[in-house]
Amino acid sequence: MxxxxxxxxxxxxxxxxxxxxxxxxxxxxxxxxxxxxxxxxxxxxxxxxxxxxxxxxxxxxxxxxxxxxxxxxxxxxxxxxxxxxxxxxxxxxxxxxxGGVFALPVAEMALGMAISLARNIHGEHAAFLRGQERWLFAGNRESELLSGSTVGIIGYGDLGRALHALLAPFRVRVQVFDPWLPEGYLRRMGLEPVPFERLMAENRFVFVMAAITTENAGMIGREALARMQQGANLLLMSRAAAADFDALAEAAAAGRIRVATDVFPVEPLPQDDPLRRVPGILFSPHRAGALxxxxxxxxxxxxxxxxxxxxxxxxxxxxxxxxxxxxxxxxxxxxxx
Missing domain, CATH: 3.40.50.720 (NAD(P)-binding Rossmann-like Domain)
Structure with missing residues (x-):
């Protein structure tokens, strides 16, 4: 040609x-x-x-x-x-x-960040460097297992499917919200289709894997975050426009939820952006798929x-x-x- x-x-x-x-x-x-x-x-x-x-x-x-x-x-x-x-x-x-070429790299990073949130690997590493590490049970008081837990995936496209495959050994119950897919299709994939509000409320780990559309921009806002369980884990892996970052920062700073994000409203994030100083957020500079x-x-x-x-x-x-x-x-x- x-x-x-x-x-x-x-x-x-x-x-x-x-x-x-x-x-x-x-x-x-x-x-x-x-x-x-x-x-x-x-x-x-x-x-x-x-x-x-x-x-x-x-x-x-x-x-x-x-x-x-x-x-x-x-x-x-x-x-x-x-x-x-x-x-x-x-x-x-x-x-x-x-675009599907980035699905597996992003899914692997999402899984790694989820485990780090659950066990505070990143936090205790930083504490160790400062000489303030907490040994044995003292360093695990807020930790939890991903294995056998409850997982919600927002968006079951390339990223969501790749993540679902990686989660298989962890024996988790997986709920999915994706209004572009029929419930029967999701059930045939071994998933539980649920409304967005239920997904936010019923899972310890919520992965935002959806592409940004006219319908879902800003969907992770204060109302949605308020539905999450105390200490639950939110992972923003697809596009920053899915979330209200002010609301995200407030929830993380208050200790309501733990947050990991690979994407940001402005990239690179300015050095003086207050988001950089918010505790309770695990940051990755949009490198999940960049392999x-x-x-x-x-x-x-x-x-x-x-x-x-x-x-x-x-x-x-x-x-x-x-x-x-x-x-x-x-x-x-x-x-x-």
Whole structure:
């Protein structure tokens, strides 16, 4: 296929191994953006392009210039509001994103942070460095086991499914809130579907794994946090926009709940942000999914689906934009890897 290749903010070295890059360039006619005027570049090459790899705007005007276009691959991995999706659906142009590559790394980090919250591993480590460690039972007065406990997962997409698989050895009862999935489907997965309010109230560990949509932004607010059990554990692993951080900080500082977060309203978080000084929060600087293996899998999945589409088959390795849901996503674009 004739491919426009413009992966910024990703780089080729990040998403393709040397072997996969050779395969990509030998199998396809790759027209790579090299820093020149983008409008002129796209105007020159869209008429013959069958695929676009990148996350630049693809409005109706650009799509009209691309009569042969079959697929847009967003290697930034979010469905951004800079594409005329309706026109793509009308013409049968696939819009795909390999966002699932981050699911397992994020799930592993969520599991590790949950255990650290439950046993205060991070807190006692810091105390040890200060010479203030508490030995034996004294250091475990507020600790609890994840094994055999109760877990709530908000959002059963890529992240939620990966976490569910990792939880199997812990023999936990798992409730899920996901209004985009039927209850029967969740039950077949061995899960208990429940309303959001019940999930917040009935679990010792609550994992926020949902993508941000028009319906769930800010859902973890004061009312939701007030439903949580005393000393319960909240882990914010997907997007910062899911939570009211002022309410989160208040609940953690008061000792009502224990909180872990990998995401923040502003990233990097300013050095003078008061959130940094809130006790009861385990911080991670948005590094849960940021693994070299995950970035390289972007290229692997991209190549797999390009091959399928070239052979007249539907993509399976990346997620496809769906007419019914794509306009509801509210993900922030990635500025750098």
């Amino acid at each position: 004739r491919v426009i290749y413009d992966p910024e903010p990703r780089s080729t070295a990040e998403i393709l191994s040397p072997q996969e890059e050779r395969l990509f360039r030998s199998r396809h006619e790759v027209i790579e953006w090299q820093g020149e005027d983008r409008d002129a570049f796209y105007a020159a090459h869209l008429p013959e392009a069958e695929a676009v790899i990148g996350q630049q705007p693809m409005d109706r005007e650009r799509l009209d210039r691309a009569p042969k276009l079959r697929v847009i691959v967003n290697v930034e991995t979010n469905f951004l509001p800079n594409i005329d999706y309706e026109e793509c659906f009308r013409r049968g142009i696939h819009v795909i994103a390999p 070299t293996q995950a970035l390289r899998e972007i290229g692997t999945r991209m190549l797999e689906d390009l091959d399928l589409i070239e052979r007249g088959l539907p993509p399976v390795s990346c997620r496809r934009a769906e007419r019914e849901t794509v306009a509801r996503f509210r993900s922030m674009p990635v500025s750098k890897s």
